[in-house]
Amino acid sequence: MITQEQPKPVLQISRVTKTFPGSCDPAVNDFSLDVEEGEIVALLGESGCGKTTMLRMIAGFETPGSGSIRIRGRLVVGDRAFVEPERRGVGIVFQDYALFPHKTVTENICFGLFRYPHREQKAKTAEIIRLTGLAGLGKRYPHQLSGGQKQRVALARALAPEPRLILLDEPFSNLDSLKKAQMREEIASIIKKTKSTGIFVTHDTKDVLAIADKVAIMKNGIILQTGTPDKLYNYPVNQYVARFFGKTNVLHAEVTADGFQTPVGLIRANGYRLPLGQKVLLSVRPEQFEVSGCHENCLPATVTRENFLGEYKELACRIENESGKELDILVHAPPGQICDDQRCHIRHKGDVPPSVLND
Numbered sequence: 001m002i003t004q005e006q007p008k009p010v011l012q013i014s015r016v017t018k019t020f021p022g023s024c025d026p027a028v029n030d031f032s033l034d035v036e037e038g039e040i041v042a043l044l045g046e047s048g049c050g051k052t053t054m055l056r057m058i059a060g061f062e063t064p065g066s067g068s069i070r071i072r073g074r075l076v077v078g079d080r081a082f083v084e085p086e087r088r089g090v091g092i093v094f095q096d097y098a099l100f101p102h103k104t105v106t107e108n109i110c111f112g113l114f115r116y117p118h119r120e121q122k123a124k125t126a127e128i129i130r131l132t133g134l135a136g137l138g139k140r141y142p143h144q145l146s147g148g149q150k151q152r153v154a155l156a157r158a159l160a161p162e163p164r165l166i167l168l169d170e171p172f173s174n175l176d177s178l179k180k181a182q183m184r185e186e187i188a189s190i191i192k193k194t195k196s197t198g199i200f201v202t203h204d205t206k207d208v209l210a211i212a213d214k215v216a217i218m219k220n221g222i223i224l225q226t227g228t229p230d231k232l233y234n235y236p237v238n239q240y241v242a243r244f245f246g247k248t249n250v251l252h253a254e255v256t257a258d259g260f261q262t263p264v265g266l267i268r269a270n271g272y273r274l275p276l277g278q279k280v281l282l283s284v285r286p287e288q289f290e291v292s293g294c295h296e297n298c299l300p301a302t303v304t305r306e307n308f309l310g311e312y313k314e315l316a317c318r319i320e321n322e323s324g325k326e327l328d329i330l331v332h333a334p335p336g337q338i339c340d341d342q343r344c345h346i347r348h349k350g351d352v353p354p355s356v357l358n359d
Contacts, residue, residue, distance in 0.1 A: 008073045010165055010197045011035035011058065016067030018053055018221075027053045029221040031067070035165075035214075040191055040198045042208045044244075045218035051201040054218075055167055058199065059092055060085030072164050091158030091196075093168040097150045099142040105129075105153050106138040112161045124160055132156040132190055148179050148186075155187060159194050166191060168200035172207055184210040205245050209233070217241055234285075235355045242283040242357065247314075249284045249329055250357070260354065263327050264289075264299055264319065264346070269353040282354040286314065286330040291337060291344045298345035301329070308335060315339075317346055 013033045019026040028050040035041050043051035056062040058069060060076065060083065068078025071090070076083040091112075099108050106125055113121045129135055132152045142150060151171065158166055171187060172180050188211035191198045202208065208215050209229050216226045225237045236242035239250055253260040255278045259268040262282065274280065292298050305316035312332045319327050331346055 009034040010037050010039075010072060011199070012068075012070040012073075013054075013058070014068045014070075014078075016054070016057060016064045016069065018050075018057060018062060018064045026050075026065075026221050028057070028064070031221070031223060033216055033223070033226065035197060035199060037197055038192070038195065039213045040188060040200070040211055042212040042215040043199065043201045043218060044203070044205065044208050044215050046203055049218040050221035051218050052169060053221075055169055055199065055201050058165070059090055059167055060088055089164040091161065091163035091166045093151075093154045093158050093166070093171055095170045095173060097142075097154040097174075099150060099153060099157075101142050104139050104141055105134060105145070108142070108153055109157045109160050112157055115161075124162075128156045128160045128194075131193055132159075133186065146179075147175050148183050151175065151183055152186070152190075155190060159190070159196060162194075163196070166196050166198045168198060170202060171200055172202070172204065180206075181210070187211070217244060234352060236283055236357065238357050238359050239281070239283070242355065247286060247330055249286065249289075251282045251284060251354075253280050253282045253354075254278070255280060263325070264329060264348065265297065267348045267354055268350055271353070272356065274356070281357040281359055283357055284348065284354045285352075287312075287332040288349055288352050288354070289329060289331040289346050290349050291315065291317075291331060291333045291339065292347050298347045301344050301346050303339050303342040303344060304328070311335065313337065315344075317344065319346070 013031060016028055016031045017026050018028040031054055043054060045051050053062060057064050063082065064077060069076050071088055075081045076088050109125050109128060110121050113124055116124065129138060132155060134152055134156060137149060172183055175183055184207060212229055215229055215232055216223050217232060219240060225232055225241050232241060233245045236245065242248045251262045253262040255274045255276055257276060259266055260282060299319045301317035301319045303315050304318050307314040313335055315331045315333055317329045317331050319329060329346065
């Protein structure tokens with residue numbers, strides 16, 4: 001029986017560490033990640049977490065102190081090997097776009113195609129202009145473009161030579177909030193249409209949830225968790241990851257045969273292989289609770305704060321548990337739901353199990 005060989009990842013990063021001169025702590029520490037063909041992968045974290053340093057090492061602008069990086073199976077850094085940035089087959093979209101102000105849109109895009117014959121340059125430029133929605137803008141200069149148009153030109157220039165990998169450094173940071181959502185969808189669509197593989201760095205979880213196939217969340221140069229956005233949102237490994245992806249309720253709990261006994265009652269859950277009686281911490285998102293009119297399996301609560309957030313209302317609900325201790329729980333409710341005299345009853349919906357944290 002002939003077994004089909006599995007394709008290698010487009011990018012393989014193995015145990016990369018980078019410490020800058022004069023620093024005791026590594027900017028990137030023991031970083032490992034595989035990126036499959038066609039994926040859009042996000043490096044997510046706060047400023048200074050090491051995500052941009054890692055991106056620059058993939059591009060070849062920084063050299064790791066240890067570890068290796070392979071692109072399409074080719075060793076580009078590590079074991080005394082180093083391939084220059086221009087020979088790695090990587091396209092880069094810089095945070096400030098880095099467009100040539102004295103060149104037109106067409107000329108900016110053509111810049112990366114200098115190795116091709118003139119006729120092929122024209123054909124490739126015309127095709128990428130069509131794919132990136134820049135038709136009719138070819139003769140304009142960067143100062144005549146909007147922020148979103150500059151972003152597309154920078155992306156078009158990076159994609160024109162058909163790189164093995166496209167790197168984007170904070171691609172949405174210079175756009176206003178109204179343009180961000182549109183540009184996220186456009187950039188993701190362009191990368192998929194060109195059958196490229198993309199890696200972008202960001203500090204905004206909305207970017208990740210909108211377009212990333214996979215995300216690696218970083219802190220102090222270390223990857224805390226890797227997975228799909230929905231996995232990291234619903235099943236974070238610790239409080240840092242849980243709170244980075246949005247507000248959550250962190251509850252002390254005890255493992256029972258039916259789930260978890262918490263200050264808000266029993267939260268039923270299957271599939272957890274934990275010793276009965278073990279003390280754990282749970283992350284329970286506000287949308288996993290609901291305001292209920294019934295009193296069965298519900299806890300009486302007082303609404304202490306109410307924020308209208310468009311698609312839902314965020315309620316800060318204060319409950320009193322069986323031991324008489326007060327506890328504040330965040331709950332999402334429909335925008336039109338009204339609580340009489342700020343009194344209500346809340347309960348866990350039970351459709352999404354909580355996440356057990358490692359803290």
